[in-house]
Amino acid sequence: MIFTLTMNPSLDRYLYVDDLILDDTIRVKKVEEYAAGKGIDVSRVIREMGGTSVAICPLGGDNGIKIEFLLDNERVLYSAVRIKKETRMNIIVQSLKGQYRMSLPGASLTRFEYELIMDMIKAVPRSGDTLIASGSLPEGLLPSAYFEIVKLCKDMGLRVYVDTDSENLKEAVKASPFGIKPNIYELSRLIGKDLKKDEVGEAVKEISEKYGITDVLVTLGKDGAIAYVDKKLYKMEPIEVEVKSSVGAGDSFLAGFVHKRDNSIEDALKLAMACGSASVMNEGTTLCKKKDVKKLLKEVVIERIS
Template identity: 50%
Template structure:
């Protein structure tokens, strides 16, 4: 079974307006809400591609209930850890001149609820299961929370994919995940330097694999393509020329497809991941990839073995 864990979910409210005008009434042309948070997005994409997963997340208040209702509508299976604080709502303004993203700060979650996360995982996740842990943490939660969660899951025999940034990624690596999925900027922050040469991504990736005993690194490079790095082999996927509406959710779509298709082998899973990631940028707002788009792009994905 595939599980996802989202510690800091949100509702993304996408508001379409013509222009932002100071001291004037701005009338929205359309308002669309999406259940969000990286792990929730992964579960939604897995469902879209015909797979099954269980989305575990901390949700609170009316916004949390709305997210549950939206997941019900999409047919996504979920387990909620109810918290006393209202789940945040982020605002994305789409105007004729560009996109404005307003990220609302999170609120503190009690220590008891954080302990409940481990209890829930212990109750439902079993040896041989797969879990995707991704995204940020609630306000006040130390990055080493991820260290402990991942370490415990590995002790239980669970296969762990991990997708985070900054100190959270560094701390989570100490727990021993099997696979990480940084984008270029997250990767550069992890290794502590700007990377200019393609070969340096490979070199630095191999060092991380050895240092943290990783099975794979999935490295998305935006318009430059993507890399799959392992100890014994590596692959590069060339970028696909597709109409770009929004890059939001592309990384989550990429990871979801890879996790779902991994039992077909690295090459095939990597192919699906790249098709899904590129399909996601074709959709507006924070919409994720659509299955038909993924299927149409599969034959256009070009992958070469690099070692």
């Protein structure tokens, strides 16, 4: 069973307009709301691929209730920890000229609420399950929370993956998660230097050996991906598709990989690459679609480097 953990979910409200005009009334043509969060997106993709996943997340206030309804409508299974304060909201204004993103202040998480989330992790997954912890932390939590989450999961016998950035990732790797999925920029920040594409292979080996991480998956955007899995280095060539939005591509990649991880490494990497590539073919918040993934699977090229 696969579980995802989104510590800092948000309700994303999209406002579609023709143009933003100063001191004039702007007519909003369409409003859409989206339950946002990296772990939630991973659960979405696993469901789309025919798997089963449960998204664990703290939710509060009216925004939290809306997120629950949205997930219900998408048939994404979730286990919510109710918190006192309102779940944060992002407002995205999409005009014909481009996109404007406004991130509203998020409420802090209390120590008691954090412990409730830890209790949820203790109660729901079982030894042998997989948990994917993704995204940022809410106000009130230090990066060390990621270390504590990974350690708890390992003590429970869970296979834990982490997809986060900066100090959160630096703390998480100290607890030796089973896997991580940074992009090249996040890996550069973890290593402490700007990496070029041809330096990623050595960097993932270094990270794996230093922290005892079995799976190190690095997405390279238009240049494909690099993976160091079970002490074997793989390169995945990019698939040529029309890019409409890169939102959720990394989450789709990780979801595809974890969904097939127990089949074979090659199958898992192929599905990861197909899911990530299929995701960028869709506009806005739409992630990969199963029919597109099936078509792209035939085009995935994987090379074992060492």
